[in-house]
Amino acid sequence: MNTVSFADLKLAPEILKALTEAGYTTPTPIQAQAIPVVLSGEDLMAGAQTGTGKTAAFALPLLQQLMPHASASTSPAKHPVRALILVPTRELAVQVEESVKMYAKYTNLRSLVVYGGVDIKTQTPHLKTGVEILVATPGRLLDHLEQKTVLLNQVQMLVLDEADRMLDMGFMPALKRILALLPRRRQSLMFSATFSDDIKKLSEDFLIYPSLIEVARSNATSENIKQKVYLVPSEDKHALLAKLLKGDDAKQVIVFTKTKLTASRLTRQLQREGIEADAIHGDRSQSERQQTLEAFKQGKVSVLIATDVAARGLDIDHLPMVINYEIPHAAEDYVHRIGRTGRAGAKGTALSLVSPEEEKYLVDIEKLIKTTIEKETASVPHVPRGEARPQSAPREPRESREPRQAYHKPVPNKPAHDPWFDQPYVPKVTEPAPSTSKPDIHSAKPKAQIPALFRRSS
C-alpha cells in the first residue's frame, strides 16, 4: 500500500500548491518510487506505461531540481535550456508540456514544446526568449539545432519518454545525434513501457548506473479495466462496432485500427450512420489532429478512430471505453491502447473485435498480460447488400448456439514477443533477487542479471 504524500517526498511548496490545485492527493506508485531517486541525482530506468502518472514522476522532481535556477529576469541568458524531455509523438509532446506548465505554474521556470508538422518559424521566437524546460520530438529538435535556434550545452537533465516507441518509430539515429550534443555531466531518466533488447542497449549507452524501477506492468491492464473479446468474422466487424457504439456505456470511445486507411474508411461509414466519429492519424495535419482531439475531449465528437501512432500520449481522463477494431500485431501495443481507459483509478472497458485470422495475435496478448480475456462469439445478422443493417440486433448468448467453425481451429502457441515479459514481476531491482525465488520456465535470463544490463561497460 502506498501511503506517502507529496509533502513526504519533499517537494517545494510552489509545486505542492500546483498539485493541490490539479486535484492530486496521493502520489501514484511510480511517482512514490521515482521522485526520491530523481531527487537524489541518480540516473533512472523506469518501466511504466501511460496512465500510471509517469509524466509527473519525472516532471515534479525535475522542476524541484531546477528550482534554484528559477529567475524572474526577462533576459534570455538567464533562461538557458536546462532540462530536455524527448518524446516520440506530437500529441505526447503537447500533453507533457501542458503538464509541466501546470506543475511549474508557481515557479519562475519556463517551458516550451517543439514538434514537427508546423512551421518552424513560429517556434523560433519563443525559443529565443529562453526556456529552462524544452519538450521536443527528435526530428524537430534536430531542425532547430541545425538552424542554431537552440543551444543544449547547459542541459543538466535529460528525459527519454516512451523510449520503446521512439525506437519503434526509427528515432535511434536522431537520438544519437542529439545526445552527442549534451554535456556529459547530466542526469538522465528513461521511461519505457517495454524492455526489449534494444531498450536495454539504449539504456546501457545513455544511463550511468541507473536505479531500476518498475510499476505493475501486466496488472495495470486488469485491475481497473474490464476486458472482453468478441470473436467475429472481419466482414461483420463494422456492424458489430456500430451496435457497440450505440450502447449506453459508449459515450466517449476510442476505436483503434491498424491502418490509416481503415481509420478513414471506418470514420466515413460511421458518420454516414449518424455516429459522431472523427479520425486521428498520421496523414492528418497537426492542426486537424489537435482540433479533433479537442472536440473529442469536449465531448463534441463521441468516437475517436485512432491508429497506434496517434494513440501514444493521448491523455483523456476517465475515458470509459476503448475498442480494438483490429487487434495489434505487437502485443505491447494492446497494453498501450487499452491504457487509454481505466486511468488514475477510474474504471474502464476495453473491447476487442477479433477475426479468426487475428487469433494468433490474441494468444500473444494474453500471454503478455498473463490474463485470459473473456470471449464471446458475436452473431451479427447478415444483411443483403444495399440494405441498412438493423441498428441493434439482439445477440444470443454464446452457449445457446453453435459457435462458428472457424473458432474451433487450434491456435498456435507462439512464444510471447519478448521473453522478458514471462519473468516474474519484481517491483524494484536494486539488489540481487533472492535465490529462493522460483525460476520461470519461460525465462531466457535470470532476473538478477537485469541490473547488470544497465551498467556501462567502461
Ligand code: AMP
Ligand atoms: P500519465 O501516466 O503521466 O499520462 O498520467 C495519467 C493521468 O493521471 C493524467 O491525466 C494525470 O493528470 C493523472 N495523474 C497523474 N498523477 C496523478 C496523481 N498523483 N493523482 C491524480 N491524478 C494523477
